[in-house]
Amino acid sequence: MRRTLPQLSNWLLVLPLFLFSAGIFVAPIALMLLRSVQDPELAAAFPRTAAELARWDGQDLPRPEAMSTFITELRGVRGTDRISFAANRLNADISGFRSMLLRTARMLPQADGGDAAETLRRIDARWGERSTWTAMRRASGPVTDYFLLAALDLQRDDDGAVAAVPAERAVFVGVFLRTLWVSILVTGFCLLLGYPLAYLLASLPARYANPLLVLVLIPFWTSVLVRTTAWIVLLQRDGLVNGLLRRIGLIEQPLTLIYNRTGVLIAMVHVLLPLMILPLYSVMKGIGRAPMLAAMSLGARPFEAFLRVYLPQSRAGIGAGCLLVFISALGYYVTPELIGGGGDQMISYFIAFYTNRTTNWGLAGALSLILLLATGLLYIAYARLSRATGPAR
Template sequence: MPASDTGLRRSLRRAERRRLLSGLGLTLPLVAFLLGFFLLPILGMLEKSVENPEIRAAMPETARALQDWNGEGIPDEAVLATFAREVVAAQKARTLASVAKRLNVEHSGWRSVVMAAGRGLPEAPEGSWRDTFAKLDPAWTEPEIWQAMKRAAAPYTDFYLLAALDLQRGDDGAIRSASADEAIYRTVLWRTLWISTVVTLACLFLGYPLAYRLATLPEGTANLLMILVLLPFWTSLLVRTASWIVLLQREGPINEILQRLGLITEPLALVFNRTGVYVAMTHVLLPFMVLPLYSVMRGIPPSFVRAALSLGARPTTAFFRVYLPLSMPGVAAGCLLVFILAIGYYITPALVGGQADQMISYFVAFFTLQTVNWGMAAALGSVLLAATIVLYLVYARLVGIDRLRLG
C-alpha cells in the first residue's frame, strides 16, 4: 500500500475522532443536565417509594431483633426488653415520633399507643415486660402491632406502592384489596386518565381546524395570528386559572350573557366542578396542540390536495384520504404532549374543580406538603410515572403499526 494512502487514512481517522469528540463535548452539558435534574430525581423518587428507614434509624437493635423474630404471637422477653430500652432512649432523643408516625400509617391510632409507651415505660419492669406493656395499653398484647413493626423494621417495603394501588399485604403475606372505605387511589388514577383524555380530545377538536386555517394563510398573516395562540404563554398559569373562576362563576359574564340571550333561566354551575376543570385545562393546553399540528401542516404541499381534486375526488374525500393521513404525525405529537402535561396538572383542578374532580397530583402534593408522608407521595408519583410509560409504549406501538400500514 502506498505511503500516501496510509497517511490519508490516518488523517481521516483523526478527523473522525475530532468530529466525534467535538460532538460529545457539545452534548455533554445536556447529558449532565438531564442526569442531574431529570434522571437522578426520578431514581430518588423510586427509592423513596420503597424506603423504610424510620424504625431502623431510631431503634436499630429492635429492628435487628424483630427481623430474627418468627412473627408468631408476641415477641419474647429479650426482644421486648430491647424495644423498651430503645423506646425510652428515642423519647429522650425526640425520634420516637417518626416511629409512631410510621406505625400509624399501618393502622390509625397506633401513634398514640407508641407515644404513650415513650412517656409511661419505666426503666425496669415490675414483673415481666409483657405484663408491663399490657398495663400501658391492651394493643401491645395483640400480635398485629408487632407484626406491623416487624414489617416496618425491614430496610425496604412495598407498603406504599401497594397502598397507591388500593392493595395491602395481610398478616399471612398475601396481597389483597383494601377495604371499600380506604380504596380511593385507583379511582383517582382512572379519574386522572379520564380527565386527561377528555381534555386532549377537546384540544384536538379545537386545535385542528385552527392549525389548518393558520397553515393555509399567507406566512405573514399566519405569524401574526400565531402570536395570539402563544399569548397565553405570556400570562401566569395561576392568573389564567383565576380568570376562569371569575368568568364561570354563577354571577359571572358567561352566565349573564346566556341569561340575557334567553338560553337559560337560571345560572349554570360552571365552576368548582368537572365542567370548570375541562374548560380551564383545555384553554391552558390548547397551544401545545396547535404548535405541533401547525408545524406538520405547514410542510404539507397544497398541490397534493389539488391533485386529488383534479382527479375527481370530492373535497371531503381529498381531505380524509390525502390531507388527514399526512397530518397524523402532528396529531399524534400534539395528543401525546397534551395528555402527558394533563395527567400531571395540579393548580387548575385544585382551584376550579370540586372535591370529586381532584387528580392524582393533588394527593402527591397533599402527602408532600401537609402530612409529610414522603413514601406515599413517592409511591403515587411512581404509579403515575408507570402509567405514563405504559401509555407511551402503547402509543408508540400503535403509531408504528399505522406507519407500516401507510407504507
Template sequence: MRQPMSRFLRPRFSAWLLVLPLFLFSAATFVVPIVMMLARSVQDPELSRAFPQTAAALALWDGRDLPPASSIDTFIAELRDARGTEGLSFAANRLNSEISGFRSMLLRTARSLPRDRQDDPVAALARIDARWGERSTWAAMRRASGPFTDGFLLAALDRQRNDDGAVVRVAEERAVFVTVLLRTLWISTLVTVFCLLLGYPVAYLLASMPGRIANPLLVLVLIPFWTSVLVRTTAWVVLLQRDGMVNGLLQRLGLIEQPLTLIYNRTGVLIAMVHVLLPLMVLPLYSVMKGIGRAPMLAAMSLGARPFEAFLRVYLPQSVAGIGAGCLLVFISALGYYVTPELAGGGGDQMISYFIAFYTNRTTNWGLAGALSLILLVVTGLLYVAYARLSRGPRAPA
C-alpha cells in the same frame, strides 16, 4: 490511517464537551431529585433507625401469637433510649400509616414506661395500652421494620399486607388511589379529545393561510404561554362564577334563565385545562400540516373526489403524525396537572398530582408520595412506548 480517524473524533469530542455542562446541570437539578424521590417508594428506614435491634428481632419472628419476651424486652429498652428524640417521631409517623392511632400510642407508651425492668414485658406494655397485647400491633411493626418495603406501592394500588403477610385489598373507605388514578386518566383523555376537536380546525386554518396572515395568528395561539398557569386558571375562576361574565352573557342572550354551575366541578376543570393545553395540540398539528400543503387535496379533487372525501382519504392520514404528537403532549401534560384542578375543581375532581403534593408537603409521607409518582411515571412511560410503536407503522415485508 490515524490522521483521518483523529479528524473524525475531534469534532465529536468537542461537541460532547459543549453539551457536558448542560448534561451535568440537568442531572443535578432534574434527574437526581426524581430518582431520589422514586427511591423513597421502596425505602423504609424510619423504624430500623430508631429501633435497630427490635427490627432485627421482629424479622426473625414467625408471626404467630406474640413475639418472644426477649424481643419485647429489646423494644422496651430501645424505646426508653429513643424517648424525646427525632427518630422516635419519625418512626411513630411511619407506624401511624400502618395503623391509625399508632403514633399517639407509641409516644404515650414512651412517656409512661416504668423505669425498672419488668418480669412480664407484654403485661407492662398492655397496662399502658391494651393494643400492645394484640398480634396485629407487632405485625405492623414487622412490616415497617425495613429497610425496604413494598407497602407504599401496594397502598398506592389500594392493597396491603395483612398480619399473615398476604396481599389483600384495603377497606372500602380507604380505597381511594385506584379511583383517583382512573379519574386522572379519564380527565386527561377528555381534555385531549376536546383539544383535538378544537385544535385541528385551527391548525388546518393556519396551515392553509398565506404566511403574512398565518404568522400573526400563530402568535395569538402562543400568547397563553406568556402567562402563568396560575393566572390563567384564576381568570377562569372569575369568568365562570355564577355571577361571572359567562353566565351573564348567556342570560343576556336568553339562552339560560338561572346561572349555571360552571366552576368548582368537572366542567370548570375541563374548560380551564383545555384552554391551558390547547397550544400544545395546535403547534404539532400546524408543523405537520404546513408540510402537507394543499397540493394533495387539489390532486384528489381533480381526480373526482369530493372535498370531504379528499380530506378523509388523503389529507387526514398524512396529518396522523401531528395528531399523535399533539395528543401525546396534551395527555402527558394533563396527567400531572395540579394547580388547575385544585383551583377550578371540587373535592371529586382532584387528580393524582394533588395527592402527591398532599403527602409530600402536609403529611411528609414521602414513601407514599414516591409510590404515587412512580405509578404516574410508569403510566406515562407505557403511553410513550405505545405511541412510539404505533408511530412506526407496519413493517414493510422482507
C-alpha cells in the same frame, strides 16, 4: 490525539447540560422512586427490635425477650428525631400509632422490672394486640412493598396476605382512573378544537395567519395559574359566561360551571390547547395546499380528499399534539385543585399532599412510580401503534 480533540470538546460542551439534568432531574426522581420500596425508619430507631420481629412467626405476640429489647431501645431513642420518623412510618399504617409510640416512650418507667409485655400493655392496651406488632414487622425493612400496595388500595393483613383496604379508604385506583379519563377527554376536546384552528392557520396567508398565531402564543406564554384564575372569574355563578347566556335568553337559572368536572375540562382544554395547535400547525404548514388540489383535480370530493389525502398526512401532528397534551394533562395539579370539586382531584394532588403536607414520601414515591409507569406504557403503546400503521410522510 488530534482526532479525539474535537470529540473531547464536544463532550465538554454537552457536559454542563448533562450534569445539570443528572443532578436536577434524573437523580431526584430516582431517589424519590427508590423511596417507594425503602423502609429504613423503624430499623434506624429500633435495630435489634426489627431483627427480632423479622424472626417472629407472626402468630400470637412476639416473645418476651423481643418486648424487653423494644423497651430498652425505646428508652434509648426518646427525644431523638429517629423515634419521630419511626412513629410517622407506623402511623401511616395504623392511624394513632404515632401518638401511642411517643406516649409510651414518655411513660416508660426508668428501670426494667417485671413483665415487659405487661409494662407496655399497662401504658396502652394496643400493645397487647397482634396487629400492632404485625404492623411493626411490616415496617422493619429494609425493603417493603407496603407503599406500592397502598398506592393500589391494597395492604397486607396480619397473616401477610395481600388484601383490599377497607372500602371507605380505597381512593387511589379511582383517582388513577379519573386522571386517565380526564386526560383522555381533555386530549379529545383539544384535538376537536385545535385541528380546525391549526388548519385555518396553515391555510391562511401569512399576514392573517401571523396575528392569529400570536393569539395562540400569548396564552401559551401566560402562567397556568393566571389562566386558571381567569376561568374562575369567567365561570362563577355571577360570572361573565352565565351573565352572557342569561342576557341572550339561553338560560334562566345560572349554570354551575365551576367547582365541578365541567369547569375542570373547560379550563384544562384552554390551558393545554396551544400544545395541540402548535405541532399540528407545523406539520400542516409542511403539507401545503397542493395535495388537496391534486386529489380534487383527480375527481375526489373535498371531504373525501380531506379524509384520504390530508388527514393521513397530518397524522404526525395529531400524534405529537395528542401525546403532548395527554402527558401534560396526566400530571395536572393546579387547575383541578382550584376549579374542581371534591371528586375532581387528580393523582398529582395526592403526590403533593404526601410530599409537602404529611411527609409520607414513601407513598408519594409509590404514586409517582405508578404514574410514571402508566405514562411510559402508554407512550410505548403509542410508539408501537404509530410504527405499525406506518409513517405518514
